[in-house]
Amino acid sequence: MTVTQQVPSPAGTRTAPADSGRPLVGRDTELLVLGGRLTDPDARLVTLTGPGGVGKSALARAFAPAPGQFRGARRADLSPAASADEAAATVLRLAAELRRIPGDADALLVLDGCDHHGEPLTTMLTELLTPAGRLRVLATSREPLRIVGERLLPVRRLPVPAREAEEPGVLSSNASAALFTRAARDAVPGFALTEANASAVAALCDLLEGLPLALELAAGRLRLFTPQVLLARLRHRGGALTALSGGPTGAPARHRSLAALAESAVAGLNRDQLTLLGQLSVCEPGFGQSMLERMSPLPRAGTDAVLDALLDRSLVVVLDQEQGEPRFAVPEPVRSHMGEELAADGLLEAALDRHAAAYRQLVTGAEARLTGPRQGHWLRVLAAEHPNVVAALHRLRQCGAVEDVASLVLALRLPWLVQGHLSTGVEWCDALGQEEPGAGTATGPGAGPVPSTGRGTGPGPDATGSRPALPEPLRARLVDLSATFTLALGDADLAVRRHRRALALCKRLGDRRQTALVSAHMGLALQRLGDPAGAVAALGPALTALESLGAAAPAADAAVALAAALRAQGDDRKARDTLDKGLDAHRRIADARGLAAALREAAAVAVERDDTRSADGALRESLELYRSLGERTELPGALEELALLWLRTDPAAGPRTIRVLAAAEAVRGALGSTRAPDRRTAVDAALDTLRSRLHATGYAAAWAEGTRMPPATAVEEALAAPEPQAGPAAPTPEAQPLTPRQVQVAMLVAEGMTNRQIASRLDISEWTVVNHVRQIMRRLGATSRLQVAWSVGRWT
Numbered sequence: 001m002t003v004t005q006q007v008p009s010p011a012g013t014r015t016a017p018a019d020s021g022r023p024l025v026g027r028d029t030e031l032l033v034l035g036g037r038l039t040d041p042d043a044r045l046v047t048l049t050g051p052g053g054v055g056k057s058a059l060a061r062a063f064a065p066a067p068g069q070f071r072g073a074r075r076a077d078l079s080p081a082a083s084a085d086e087a088a089a090t091v092l093r094l095a096a097e098l099r100r101i102p103g104d105a106d107a108l109l110v111l112d113g114c115d116h117h118g119e120p121l122t123t124m125l126t127e128l129l130t131p132a133g134r135l136r137v138l139a140t141s142r143e144p145l146r147i148v149g150e151r152l153l154p155v156r157r158l159p160v161p162a163r164e165a166e167e168p169g170v171l172s173s174n175a176s177a178a179l180f181t182r183a184a185r186d187a188v189p190g191f192a193l194t195e196a197n198a199s200a201v202a203a204l205c206d207l208l209e210g211l212p213l214a215l216e217l218a219a220g221r222l223r224l225f226t227p228q229v230l231l232a233r234l235r236h237r238g239g240a241l242t243a244l245s246g247g248p249t250g251a252p253a254r255h256r257s258l259a260a261l262a263e264s265a266v267a268g269l270n271r272d273q274l275t276l277l278g279q280l281s282v283c284e285p286g287f288g289q290s291m292l293e294r295m296s297p298l299p300r301a302g303t304d305a306v307l308d309a310l311l312d313r314s315l316v317v318v319l320d321q322e323q324g325e326p327r328f329a330v331p332e333p334v335r336s337h338m339g340e341e342l343a344a345d346g347l348l349e350a351a352l353d354r355h356a357a358a359y360r361q362l363v364t365g366a367e368a369r370l371t372g373p374r375q376g377h378w379l380r381v382l383a384a385e386h387p388n389v390v391a392a393l394h395r396l397r398q399c400g401a402v403e404d405v406a407s408l409v410l411a412l413r414l415p416w417l418v419q420g421h422l423s424t425g426v427e428w429c430d431a432l433g434q435e436e437p438g439a440g441t442a443t444g445p446g447a448g449p450v451p452s453t454g455r456g457t458g459p460g461p462d463a464t465g466s467r468p469a470l471p472e473p474l475r476a477r478l479v480d481l482s483a484t485f486t487l488a489l490g491d492a493d494l495a496v497r498r499h500r501r502a503l504a505l506c507k508r509l510g511d512r513r514q515t516a517l518v519s520a521h522m523g524l525a526l527q528r529l530g531d532p533a534g535a536v537a538a539l540g541p542a543l544t545a546l547e548s549l550g551a552a553a554p555a556a557d558a559a560v561a562l563a564a565a566l567r568a569q570g571d572d573r574k575a576r577d578t579l580d581k582g583l584d585a586h587r588r589i590a591d592a593r594g595l596a597a598a599l600r601e602a603a604a605v606a607v608e609r610d611d612t613r614s615a616d617g618a619l620r621e622s623l624e625l626y627r628s629l630g631e632r633t634e635l636p637g638a639l640e641e642l643a644l645l646w647l648r649t650d651p652a653a654g655p656r657t658i659r660v661l662a663a664a665e666a667v668r669g670a671l672g673s674t675r676a677p678d679r680r681t682a683v684d685a686a687l688d689t690l691r692s693r694l695h696a697t698g699y700a701a702a703w704a705e706g707t708r709m710p711p712a713t714a715v716e717e718a719l720a721a722p723e724p725q726a727g728p729a730a731p732t733p734e735a736q737p738l739t740p741r742q743v744q745v746a747m748l749v750a751e752g753m754t755n756r757q758i759a760s761r762l763d764i765s766e767w768t769v770v771n772h773v774r775q776i777m778r779r780l781g782a783t784s785r786l787q788v789a790w791s792v793g794r795w796t
Contacts, residue, residue, distance in 0.1 A: 022182075023062075024055070024058055024059065024062050025158070025175055025178050025179040025182065025212075026158045026159070026175025026176075026178065026179065027055065027058075027059055027062070030059055030153065030155060031059070031062060031063065033153060034046065034048075034059070034063055034138075034153055035063070035065070035066075037151050037153060038063075038065065038069075038108075038136060038138065039069075040151070042149065043136070043149070043151045044129040044130075044135070044136060044137065044149055045125065045129055045136075045137045045139065045145070045147055045149060045150045045151065046136075046137070046138050046139070046150075046151045046152075046153060047114075047139045047140070047141055047144060047145055047150055047151070047152055047153070048060060048138070048139070048140045048141075048153050048154075048155050049140075049141060049142065049143060049144060049152055049153070049154050049155065049314065050142070050154055050155035050156065050314055051142065051157075051211070051265065051314035051315070051317070051331055051334075052142060052213075052254060052261045052262075052264060052265045052314075053211050053212060053213030053214060053255065053258070053261050053333075054155050054156070054157055054211060054212060054213075054314075055155060055212045055213075056112075056140040056141075056155050057077075057112050057113070057140055058212075059140075059155060060110055060112055060138055060140050061075075063110075063138065065108065068105065069105065070105050070106060070107055070108040070136070071101050071102070071103030071104070071105040071106070071107055072098055072101035072103070072107050072108075073098075073107065073108040073109070073110065074094040074097060074098055074107075074108075074109055074110070075109075075110040075111075075112070076090055076091070076094060076109075076110070076111055076112070077112045077113055078090065078091075078111055078112065078113045078114055078117060078121075079112065079113030079115070079254070080113075084116075084117040084118050084119070084120040084121055085120050087114075087117045087120070087121050088117070088120040088121050088123070088124040091109070091111065091121065091124050091125065091128070092124055092128075094109055095109060095128050095133075095135060098135060099133075099134075099135075106134045106135060106136050107134060107135050107136070108135075108136050108137075108138065109135060109136070109137045109138070110137075110138045110139075111137060111138070111139045111140070112139075112140045113140060113141075114139045114140065114141040114145060115141050115142050115143070115264075116267065116268055121145075122145050122146065122147055125137060125145065125147055126147055126148070129147065129149070142265070142313050142314050143312040143313045143314070144312060157209055157210035157211050157212075157331075158175040158176040158179060158210040158211075158212060158215075159174065159175055159176060159210060160174070160176050160202075160205045160206045160209065160210045161174045161176065161177055161202040161205055161206065167195075167198060168192075168193040168194060168195060168198045171193055171198050171201065171202055172193055174202075174205070175210075176205035176208075176210040176215060177193070177201055177202065177205055179212060179215050179216070180201060180204065180205055180215045180216075180218070180219050181193055181201070181219075182219075183215065183216040183219035183220065184219040184222050186219070186220075187219060187220045187221075187222050187223045188222050188223060191222065197226070197227045197228065200226075200227035200228045200230075200231045201227050203231050204218060204227060204230065204231050204234070207231070207234055207235065207332075208234075208332065209285070209331055209332050211331070211332065211333075213255060213258070213261060214244060214258060214332065214333065217244040217245065217246055217257070217258060218230065218234070218244055220246045221244070221246070242257075242258045242259040242262055242333045242336045242337050242340065243257075243258075243259065244257065244258045244333075245257030245258070245259070245260075258332075258333035258336075259333070259337065261333060262333040262334050262336070262337030262338075263337065265313070265314075265315060265334050265337075266315065266334065266337070266338070269315075272298055272302060272306050273306050273309055273310060275297055275298065276296060276297070276298055276303065276306045276307065276310065277310055277315055277316070277330065277334070277338055278338050278341065278342050278347065278351060279295055279296065279297055279351050279354060279355070280292065280295070280316060280328070280330050281330045281334070281335045281338035281339055281342070281351075282339065282342070282348070282351045282352055282355050283295070283329075283330070283355060283388055283391075284387035284388045284391050285319070285329035285330070285331075285335075285387075286319055286327050286328075286329055286384065286385075286387065286388075287327065287328055287329070287385065287388055288325055288326075288327050288328075288381065288384065288385065289325050289326055289327075289328075290325070291358060291359070291362065291385065291388070292307070292328060294358040294361065294362070295354055295355055295358045297354065314331070315330065315331075315334055316328050316329070316330055317329055317330075317331055327384065352395050353395070353399075355388070355391070355392060355395070356391075356392040356395040356396050356399075358392075359385065359388055359389050359391075359392035360392060360396065360404065360408060362381075362382075362385065362389075363382070363389060363408050363411050363412060364407070364408070364411055366378045366381065366382060366411075367411040370414050370415070371552075371553045371589055371590070371591050372589065372590050372591075373590045375590065375591065375592050375593070375629070376592060376628045376629050379414070379415055379418050379629050379630060380629075380630055382412070382415040382419075383415065383418070383419050383630055386415075386419060386421070389408075389412070390424075390457045392408075393405055393408060393409070393428070393459070394459070396408070397459060402432060402470065403470060403471070403474065405428075405432060406432045406470055406474045406478060407474070409425070409428045409429060409432060409478070409481070410474075410477055410478065410481060412425070413425075413481055413484065414593070416485070417484070417485070417488060417633050418593065418629055418630060418631050418632065418633065419630070419632055419633075420632030420633050420667075420670070420671045421457065422485045422488050422489050422633065422671055422672065422673065423458075423485075423489070423672050424457045424458055425481065425482070425485040426482050426485045426486060426489070427458035427459060428458065428459050429478045429479070429481050429482035429485065430482055431458070431459040432459070432470065432478055433470065433475050433478050433479060433482075472505060472508075472509055473509060473511065473514070475505065476502050476505035476506050476509065476511075476514065476518075477502070477514065479498055479501050479502040479505065480498070480499060480502035480506075480514075480517070480518045480521060482498055483495045483496075483497075483498030483499045483502060483521065483522075483525065484521055486498060487521075487524070487525050487528060488633050488673060489671070489672060489673045489674070490673045490674030490675065490676065491674075492525050492526075492528040492529040492530075492676070493529060495525040495528075495529075496522060496525045496526055496529055499518055499521055499522035499525055500522065502518045503515065503518045503519060503522060506518050512545065512549070513545075513546075513549050513551065515545075516541075516542045516545035516546050516549065516551070516554075517542075517546070517551070517554055519538045519539070519541065519542035519545075520538070520539060520542040520543070520546065520554060520557065520558040520561065522538050523535045523536075523537075523538035523539035523542060523558070523561055523562070523565065524539075524557075524561040526538060526565075527539075527561060527564055527565045527568070528676060530677075530678075532565040532566075532568035532569045533569065535561070535562075535564075535565035535568075536562065536565045536566060536569065539558055539561055539562040539565060540562060542558050543555060543558040543559055543562055546558055552585060552588075552589050553586075553589055553591050553594060555585065556581075556582050556585035556586045556589065556591065556594055556598075557582075557594055557597070558582075559578050559579070559581045559582030559585065560579060560582035560583075560586075560594070560597055560598045560601055562578050563575045563576075563578040563579035563582060563601055564601050564604070566578060567601075567604070567605065567608075572605075575605070576605065579598065579601055579602060579605065580775060580778065582594075582598050582601075583595070583598045583599070583602065583774075583778075584771050584774070584775070586598050587771075587774070588771075592625045592628060592629055593625070593626075593629055593631065593634075595625060596621075596622040596623075596625040596626050596629075596631070596634065596638070597622075597634065599618040599619070599621050599622040599625075600618070600619065600622050600634075600637070600638060600641060602614075602618045602778075603615040603616075603618035603619045603622070603641060603645075604641075606618065607645065607648070611781055612645060612648060612649045612724045613723070613724055614781060615645055616642070616645060616649075616723055616724050617723075619638060619641055619642045619645065620642070620718075620719060622638050623635075623638055623639070623642070623715050623718055623719060624719070626638060626715065627712065627715045632667060632670075632671060632711060633671065633673070635664070635667055635711055635714075635715070636664035636665070636667045636668045636671075636673070637664075637679070639660050639661070639663060639664040639667075639714060639715075639718055640660075640661060640664050640675075640679065640682075640683055642660070642718050642721075643657045643660045643661050643664070643686070643718075644682055644683070644686055645724075646721065646724075647686050647689065647690075649724040650724070652693075653690075654690065654693060654694055654698075654702075655694070655698065655702040656717065656721055657686070657690060658687075658690050658694075658699060658702035658703055658706060659702050659703075659705055659706035659709065659714075659717055660706065660714060660717055660718050661683060661686065661687065661706065662702070662703045662704075662705070662706025662707045662709075663706045663707065663709040663711070663713075663714030663717070664714070665706075665707065666706070666707045666708075666709070667711055667714070737779075738776060738779060738780075741762075741772065742772055742775060742776050742779070744762060745758060745762070745769060745772040745773060745776060746776050746780075746788055746791075746792050747792060748761060748762075749773065749776070749785050749788050749789060749792070750788065750789040750792035752789075755769045755770055755773065756769075773785070773788075776788060
């Protein structure tokens with residue numbers, strides 16, 4: 001046990017130990033907060049809490065009180081104490097020494113490593129921490145000491161670099177990268193962040209989750225490996241992370257290796273706590289409360305109590321909170337250590353199976369809810385759980401449950417389209433179409449753990465090399481889905497060929513519904529390919545069939561695609577009516593993503609009519625919908641369409657337009673998708689115009705700023721642009737005739753009636769009135785009920 005004694009110092013000098021080493025990295029805020037807590041006269045005990053290796057001891061050593069704040073100080077490292085009674089005795093002795101130091105101020109007692117000492121220590125501190133005792137205590141512990149009046153200061157891991165912050169200049173400002181770099185220079189003098197190693201260093205910081213001890217131990221390995229090689233070694237599961245060692249010989253044993261740190265972290269857990277921690281350790285970092293309950297091998301009431309204990313000890317941490325539901329993770333190195341323990345005890349396979357079953361249940365249960373008012377919620381849930389869903393797919397495939405995997409991939413169609421996992425989708429569809437049921441790798445006690453999905457989200461090679469085949473209905477749907485992902489990536493020609501294959505399979509099977517779906521998907525691909533006649537030929541019958549089968553959402557999508565094809569053929573009136581049908585259907589079934597696509601088509605129609613204000617409004621509503629869903633695949637197109645519209649209406653459009661176009665390009669790059677040829681031509685022409693307007697430096701700066709924008713920020717940037725001032729001449733009812741019923745509704749709107757009042761007057765449903773009002777506004781080119789009233793006034 002280490003005890004540091006300090007005698008009273010004259011006024012104006014420090015009376016508590018400051019860290020004799022270098023300044024802490026990334027802890028300025030914690031030091032300020034700690035100083036404030038110890039200034040509070042009611043704070044007799046301040047406890048630094050957090051997982052092992054996070055830097056609690058270093059923060060306690062680095063604290064330097066103001067001159068004269070304390071009359072004296074003592075420091076003790078209690079972690080090596082042989083027993084709780086020994087630790088309590090040490091505290092009592094140091095408190096007695098502090099009482100003998102003269103002065104009016106309180107004395108400070110710094111106690112490092114209060115974990116596992118339990119009631120003897122807390123009882124002793126409770127007796128000492130009274131106003132009469134004139135003592136303050138700064139303690140470090142993985143969990144609260146639970147003494148009345150205790151003030152907690154959680155010590156977090158250092159922030160890890162953002163994905164876009166991989167340039168050396170940007171990366172060096174990140175705390176995790178700065179600590180790694182400093183430790184690397186200790187091991188390899190002259191080490192520096194460069195263009196060649198910045199990406200690997202950023203990935204290492206992310207893999208090690210910003211844990212200071214892990215960063216320092218990993219940096220020490222640079223004596224043997226380059227950052228790129230070290231990253232590749234550490235990405236393999238099976239103990240590589242816990243194998244990191246090489247801490248200073250003078251450091252406590254738990255700080256000399258990640259294995260020792262993990263062992264000390266789980267020491268003293270009871271059976272239920274170890275059981276739940278082991279199950280949660282097979283999860284990829286980041287799982288929701290509902291998934292925790294589905295996976296837990298314990299009863300619901302027991303799970304809550306055990307989770308609280310694990311949270312207190314920082315063995316499970318809260319990552320973030322999405323709409324009131326927390327998300328959790330088991331941090332490294334505890335996660336790796338528990339995986340090794342499960343494998344040694346023969347329990348890993350059962351834990352992986354329970355994890356896969358829970359995520360299979362999540363995906364299949366959410367599939368039916370991906371259209372309707374809760375669409376956005378379930379898409380966000382599946383987006384947050386994506387790493388775990390992919391891990392479940394790998395596990396099911398490893399177990400040979402290929403049909404189950406195929407069904408899950410098909411259920412992930414919309415989530416993966418929204419999230420932009422397009423190449424992943426193609427890989428899974430293509431690989432599954434070649435597999436035979438039961439053709440996975442061997443399972444059982446001799447099988448190893450599922451490889452981490454950090455190496456890729458695709459299915460990987462088939463261990464058996466076997467070929468055909470899934471049941472034909474599943475295979476047809478997988479080929480069709482592969483074509484859908486291929487089209488989203490920008491290869492319309494390949495998408496059409498794949499859809500034709502799927503269509504042939506569906507016709508051979510006599511599946512009318514699937515045949516209609518594939519025909520609709522192929523029609524959209526033909527439209528993107530530049531074959532509107534072929535698109536109309538495919539979409540017209542498909543729309544009729546889908547409507548007769550009651551497939552509301554696919555029928556609405558087909559109607560919007562058919563409207564675009566008809567418009568391309570010059571049949572504007574029929575295109576407008578078909579688009580109205582699609583818009584109304586999407587609003588009725590509350591399909592936000594489908595509605596966003598329909599609004600983009602409505603904007604294209606408005607642009608052709610030089611109605612820039614209506615086009616702007618439709619595109620803004622589309623972007624709002626995409627933002628609510630977390631859309632990635634369709635987002636670049638919507639951003640580009642709005643930016644191109646600005647250039648039509650604002651000759652002075654400049655930096656904002658460049659930033660939005662650059663952000664769209666960055667999203668496309670992340671997705672691996674390409675623009676259609678006509679869009680590429682339009683965007684390139686717009687960028688040439690913008691280059692000619694701006695100085696080269698200004699253009700480059702705006703472009704660089706846009707490429708670093710996260711998608712959500714790009715949407716905010718686009719929506720923050722002023723609305724166009726120019727608009728079309730006031731429309732007349734003769735330009736787009738209203739039906740007799742619509743004229744009745746318009747007249748009542750002009751009288752100032754609400755939708756409910758109009759419904760009562762005409763004896764129709766309120767929802768029917770809503771649809772009539774929307775169609776009236778669309779046909780009149782009006783953006784408000786006031787404009788409808790103004791148009792009616794022109795008739796009379």
